[in-house]
Amino acid sequence: MAVETFRTPMLVTAEEAERHAPGLERIWETPPGLWGWLTSVDHKSIGKRYLVTSIIFLILGGLEAAVMRLQLAQPGMHLLSPEAYAQLFTMHGVTMIFLYAFPVLSGFSNYLWPLLLGSRDMAFPRLNAFSYWMFLLAGIAMYVSFLTGRAPDNGWFNYVPYASRGFDPGVNIDAYALGMILLGVSTTVGAINFIVTLIRLRAPGMSLNRIPIIIWGTLTASLANLFAVPAVTLAFVLLWFDRSWGTHFFDSTGGGQPLLWQHLFWMFGHPWVYAIVLPAMGIVSDGLPVFCRRPLVGYSLVALATVSTMVLGFGVWVHHMFATGLPVTSLSFFSSASMVIVLPSAVAVFAWIATIWTGRPRFTTAFLFFAGFVLLFVIGGVSGFMTAAVPADWQLTHTYFVVAHLHYVIIGINVFAVVGGVYMWFPKMTGRFMNETLGKWSFWVMFIGFNIGFFPMHIVGLQGMPRRIYTYPADVGWGTMNLIITHGAYIFAVGVLLFLVNMVVSRIGGKRAGANPWGGGTLEWSVSSPPPPYNFKLIPIVARRHPLWEEELGEGQDRSSTNTRGFLLNHGRETLGTTMLDAEPDVILKMPEDSVMPLLLSLALTAFTTGLLLKLWLLFGIGGGVALLAGIAWLWPQRSLSQIER
């Protein structure tokens, strides 16, 4: 974005704005066809791409799990070699945690943030497109390795020394390093985009205490990622040095420390797991009010709980390392911190229950997913609380008890919130409802299948079953539970399939939906379904947390003006910049046109990094050169962006 400082925007009525609508359409629309799609910087298009791509990765990760569950259904099965199994469990984790769980939330946030905040786009539209392409290329890079039988095979946390060249000589781990570095770039620029958008692009009047909780969730995750992602990038760069250039950062025979990897990885990894749940919790915090027809109970407490969870989340990483022989005093500190972090989550749980209790629920599919989410959240939370106790963890860590815990929190919190969010916002994105009957079936099959599949994992963990084993003997008593788990997992998969089918058939022939099919109170429901390319004809002026509910809530005299009166900004692609705390109008922000540079730069950087990691120097050189040129072209000052003095 760039700033135009010599013009005051016109404040006009809706009738006057109507006359300018076709012009706005022409200014903001993306030309049809492949080139338009490749060069678009429209946040709605990018958001939908993130959603579709992450769901494809969800399906791939699910297929990996389905094969593993066949292998584990009974003792001594030989469907898969140990190496094949190792690649499957590694790619399952990598796909779900990095290629699905965070990007799907980025997809929602990308699509919704400008609509929720009353803006025409994100702060940096081209950077937005770039973060998507980097994500896609990172995923492709990691899956190409799979197709060549050389996928990462050391678990998603990739402990050294097994990850070092001596024990894992193929390109498997190098592929993982490549993917994570590219993904790190994607996540970092995405985080910067969200933070600056929040600081500068809110509609006038949308002070910080009026933003929806999903904004708090994604904002918190973004700030955290800025600090956490460098740790994992560093870890992979040092690992690459050890593997390729003979250094000994992690190699004890050369004076290095295997535990250094674990510290760096988990300093990133723990905040990351909060990054993949806090925006999802925000979806529920914003969704339950819609279907309970009342504002969220304890908005300020929930916003504070979101931020404090993430802050505390930086102080608990050693709970992944309780069995490594670290001094007991330090373990006690991290154990206590891991228990204290239960409290902000408790704030959110009771806020949700209170909202339902004092509200009037409508049993839509979305509501069912949000309600089911609350129960699964608590089950996942308590198994985490159990493992937070150091001696308990000494029995439970590295077993299926932890697998149960992590799936209850990731599927229960992320997936259930995401699916509920899709049922809620699908009408906004496509102009059509999803089928409610199929929806309810998909909920019950998913909910029941999930619990049958994953609850017994607690038990088989207590029975001593470790993680990451490709088979187990017949005389340890794990066969019954594993068979139940496999059945449950497949039932859950059927539920997910019903959801996917529902999306496809509804996209094609679902019942038409208007601007506000659920009667929601926030700004995204004030524009058409799907929204026009410019989002808002008039930048709205906001007086409350729920601009569309002001008559009913009767909280005072001030009224927001959505669609009645607002700022008309139509001298090219423009939106309004406001001040940080109270969102008073400040500057006009000039937005860029569609551009191919984000795609070109990401392809070039991928070539550059691939060449570096695999020592293909021609690729490295070409990639670097093109990246430099693309970067220059991208940043070249443009008159239309007011980057050149008149």
Added chain:
Amino acid sequence: MRVVLLSTLLLGIPALAAAGTPLGIFSDSGHDAQEISRLIALFGGVSIAVVVLIALLLASSIWHRRPADTSGGRPQRDEGGLPWIYWGVGISAVVLLICMLFNLGTIAAVARTPDDAAITVQVTAHQWWWEVEYQDPDSHKDFLSANEIHIPAGEKVRILLSSADVIHSFWVPSLAGKMDVIPGQTNVTWVQADQPGTYRGECAVFCGAEHARMEFRVVAQTPKDFEAWKVHQLEDAPQPQDATTLRGRLAFESRCAACHTLRGSSAAGMAGPDLTHLMDRSTLAAGTLPNDMGHLADWIRNPQKQKPGTGMPKVPVSEADLAAIVAYLRTTH
């Protein structure tokens, strides 16, 4: 009250399921494991009670009776609900604090490695077997074994853990929590078995292809039996008594000595397990196969088929030599 009873019942199910399984946590037979089982039972009980309570609250919040809706589905004012958060978080904080104190208490009970351990055993983890060394002040009385650790029952045993290659994890669920084995450092853990018996253990951190087949056994004996066992371990394997076993020893020295030690023969290789008293062990290949004649022959004939990726290569050996080697090894009591 109903909540408490329901929780106890629900906790009983996993406990019943877990008890009686050889690698289960609640098969606790050692000091540490018992302390930890108590802690898990407390935390588990609290957890189940919380889940049941929240489920009931959630169900009530959805279905409790409400006055008739006169607003035609329109949203309503922000009426109360904050006390839910205050009470809920307040009670949670109190319960959490009590649990934290129990946690710290249990840490104190199990974390300190005692100074008065009766014996020390050195365990070195390899991909995918466990090397066990007993040291004595008189170094002539040191000896090596593999995959089975004998200890005196009722006494504290210190275990020093080293790794020959990657990270492994030493875990005997019925006796104690696990301790990772990390190259470049020596981690210390301790166990104490109350009663004589055999306690199964396993590797608990992914360490490569055959991580799934890296079991070991802890055999607790009465102090008298343990002393007798130690004396016996120091003896060499018996001399061959007939032509077959003599042929077997010669074949062993020729094909197997590069990696294995077998005192009583000239084999002194250090890459693989010490086989001097192989027949005293209940399994082969770290819990992969039972230790009987047929499985021993299968293992030697093609270890890669039994445990793909294992460190022992398929050494070409004629069937006659194989039978002789097996006959010789069967004398290593």
